[in-house]
Amino acid sequence: MPNPRRPDRSVVTTCAYCGVGCGFRAETRAGRIVRMMPWKEGKANHGHSCIKGRFAYDYYDHPDRVRQPLIRDSIDQPWRAVSWDEAFARAAAGLRAVQARHGNRAVGAVSSSRCTNEEIFLVQKFVRAVLGNNNIDNCARICHAPTQFGLSATIGWGAASQHFDSVLQADLIMVIGANPTEGHPVFGSMLKRRLRQGAKLIVIDPRRTESVSSPHCSAMLHLALRPGTNVAVLNSLAHVVVRERLYAEQFIRERCEWAEFEQWAALVGGEQYAPEVVGPAAGLDPEMIRAAARAYAAGPRSAIYYGLGVTEHSQGSTGVMCLGNLGLACGMLGRDGVGVNPLRGQGNVQGGSCLGSWPHVFSGYRFVTDPETRASFEREWSVPLDPEPGLRLPNMFDAAVAGTFRGMYIMGEDPVQSDPNQNHVIAALRNMECVVLHDLFLNETSKYAHVFLPGSSSLEKDGTFTNAERRVSRVRKVVEPLAGLQDWEVTVRLMNAMGYALHYDGPGQVLDEIARLSPAYRGMSFELIDRIGSAQWPCDENAPEGTEVLHRERFPRANGRGTFMLTEYVPTAERTSERFPLLLTTGRILTQYNVGTQTRRTANSRWHPEDRLDLHAEDAALRGIRDGDWVTITSRFGQIRLRAQLSTRVNPGIAYTTFHHAKSQANAVTSDHSDWATNCPEYKVTAVEVARVTAPGVAPRHEERATLALDPAG
């Protein structure tokens, strides 16, 4: 009998899950995907893959996928299936009506890092050229916006300084607030390979993560700091570097601003950052801080890899600056095996950052406030553009609650589930008169939407992704879009419906436009990527096939030098108290992805059927909680119920949960504190109390199925 899964066709494309962006050969039979085979020539993954990219693709034709546009007049009505034209007309009329009633700036959009560079670019073009304001943001706002801010302030570009392969030349690897073996597994494997060859590992994380101790992974030092003390601890490392004169004086004099170094050294060299002062406050042995600083400075090749445990804090941007400062002070930038590298969460979150889905910059990180930059976009797009920065995503919701923001185009996002302080987000959405949601599934946010535009998954479209090492790879259409249109076509048709004439023969033309308008992408084209496989930006006349390692000769700042920011520690306003004595922090697990919209609709759920609350046995015993008991988790902002799991991975005083399941509603308890510079939410620190309950309680809200939500008559 012939093998029913034997493929008859294959297409090379890029995985959309995490920021590693593995190359895959997607194999199909009779127009359906039967296998995802890791691509040996893929420069990010070299033929490796993880359990998500390899197996979790079934969501693409899951019965929950919405296959027709839907509309309704108010959110208490059932959805009505309509034609694309009717849906576009309704969305266009709705957004224009809001603008007529409440002003030009009363509408905006958010784009998704699950979408391609070309799609993200088109959404910001839609906002700027068609809506006529800069109210455009992307989901990096709630994850890596501080990376953009903190790294650009110190080393010039808000992106990883290295390519992934660079880790294979590192002597010392410092992983901070990240868990690459679970969150970025293919990079995690590469890191393990280097550890087996003898490199040393330091982990700074409140939790004893798999990166601290698991097969092939054993940290020389684990600084299990209290959530919220990152900046104090990183300043304390710097204190040791400065006081013990471990810094790279020649590098600083040749490549950095010396006067700024001196000012910084005076600050972090102060007694308040001595390990003996910071250690006890952060729950660390001062000698461990000293040992970590000495090992990092000694290198000779030390590399920093960090994640959302650095950025998702009220001092997220300051924390990232601390890393830039440390890298510069110890001369750990500009060569192989070193660097400061964000591990990006979503497949295209680096691309989301590069392509101008921000209220203050166009693509290529150039400011909307700069007349010359603006003029270049005005020439290309033939419309006058708003010279003022727009609202950031959390500020859009703040403004909506105040009644001054009334309409929104949400592409591929579920803010009700993924954004902090859920009750606030729901109040904001309820206040809006026109919410246009563009997604694969009816998610939590769809309950507050008026128009639903069915999206296409990354398996159904053409375009490019930019991974966490700045690598631009092709996304290629493997199967036909279920609802008939690729996402870039949907945005273009919406722009057309709003009166903006625009046509592209294909997304390759959009990339050409991106290249004309964004210096770091100047040399990018479908033709180049098809020819050489992928290319890392900056890609231009000086580097026609891209750039692996940044900052080799100069830093991309006006004077070419790196600089030091003053990073005073300011404790978060979120504090434990008698009522809320535990600190809750959050993270991810290997088999599931973010809020789980995709992975929960695949067999990967067998490994992680529910989110659980990790508690130390001591804290559990104090509250009479046994392993497996249902508990309530209460913060100043809300309450959720989960099952407890006694764990040695967390210290006493700390609670931890994943947030992969909508029914867990982890963001019903997270606070409204945010990063001082970017408003990136402080997901990683919430003061809570945990109490045992006898039953799971009332059935929590969960995502509606498309079929159930449809009006049977419609």
Add this chain to the structure above:
Amino acid sequence: MTVAHAPGGAGDQGVMALERLIVMANQIGAFFAPYPPERRAEGIRNHLRTYWDPRMRAELLAHITRGGDDLDPRVIEGARLLELPDHEQRGYYGPPKA
């Protein structure tokens, strides 16, 4: 409800809750606190100019005109530079310049 949306101007009612803006502004002030006075004020001004929607800036300035209750004095000092035309003309936008 009518809301003015002229560039740079806020309506009778602010674009968002004032308490939220005060918290955000004071956080910015706390970051720039260790800088020498002139750079501190300039840094706060640049941050507000580059990253805040004009209606948010207008709401903050209106609050300062009313006395600026609950605002860090360093924020008031920096925000006031937004009203000086020569600072606007220097045309610096971007991350804090060290």
